[in-house]
Amino acid sequence: MFRLEDLTLFVRAAALNSFSEAAREAGLPPAQVSSAIKRLEKALNIRLFARSTRSLRLTQEGESWLPYAVKMLDTMHAGLQKIQAPDDEIRGTLHIAVPSDLGRNLLLSVFREVCQQHPALRLRILFSDQIADVFKDPIDIAFRYGTNGDAYYVALPVAPDNRRVLVASPAWIRQHGEPQSLMALSTHNALTFVLRGRLHDRWRLLANGEIHEVDVSGSIMSDDAEVIRRLAIAGEGIAYKSWLDVSEDVQAGRLQRILTQYQGESVPLNMICPHRQQLSPAVRLVYASVKARCESVQASFAAQSHCN
Secondary structure, eight states: OOOOHHHHHHHHHHHHHHHHHHHHHHHHHHHHHHHHHHHHHHHTTSOOOESSSOEEEEOOOHHHHHHHHHHHHHHHHHHHHHOOOOOOOOEEEEEEEHHHHHHHIIIIIHHHHHHHOTTTTTHHHESSSSSOTTTTTSSSSEEEEEEEOTSSEEEEEEETTTTEEEOOOOOHHHHHHHOOOOOTTTTBEEEEEETTTEEEEEEEEEEEEEEEEEOOOOOOOEEEEHHHHHHHHTTSSSEEEHHHHHHHHHHHTTTOOTTTEEEEEEEEEEEEEEGGGOOOHHHHHHHHHHHHHHHHHHHHHHHHHHHH
């Protein structure tokens, strides 16, 4: 019979396509992971990985067996939750992927509060605008903008009514004037965002139930949403940002909304995880904390929109 630890290392090595990465994640020497895989292969009487000096990939047998290995681990964890004595203390390590701007400027304080209230819980946070693959990357949950197009994911709504807003710094508006129409907007310097190689230089807005599109251009573009936000605050141009990302800057006067007669496009925020079995108490705690923070921010948006 194979060991539980060997099964876990096999699943992680398959997800990471690397023995060394799986070893680093588990805090083990790479040779120990290699030995674990060899024991599994001997117990199963199959080859799980095709190895070479430069690459590692699952064999056909390994690919076929991987879903069953994952299911065994999920069943084991579910069983442990049933038999363990009740304990109010939430513990363990939770790997979280979150967009750079949202994570650094809105959610970091939420994560800190969670850790302060639950000292046995550790959070490993990846700040990146690249879309994490919760099946292959070492990620437990990911906070992601946009609609969920993959039925295999579990997507829990965090801020379903979130929208983009046009913003610029007060200094920039004093120097260049506030555009009064979308045609005028196209003549101003726009701070554009690049995601997966695509430049988002066509901004969509709504007015009276109609969708309007405007092509924009500018002197600076970036694949880091945090950089776009900082440039806007520094007075470099107009940005089209999620309200969750810039709400505190607008409230503090560092940024000002413009063309408020138009409604920005919808960018709902969801929490993504691979399976419902992974909705552990720690995951549910983080979800509830983030959702509560975002709901308060959305309330401020509704209040400001009413005033405008």
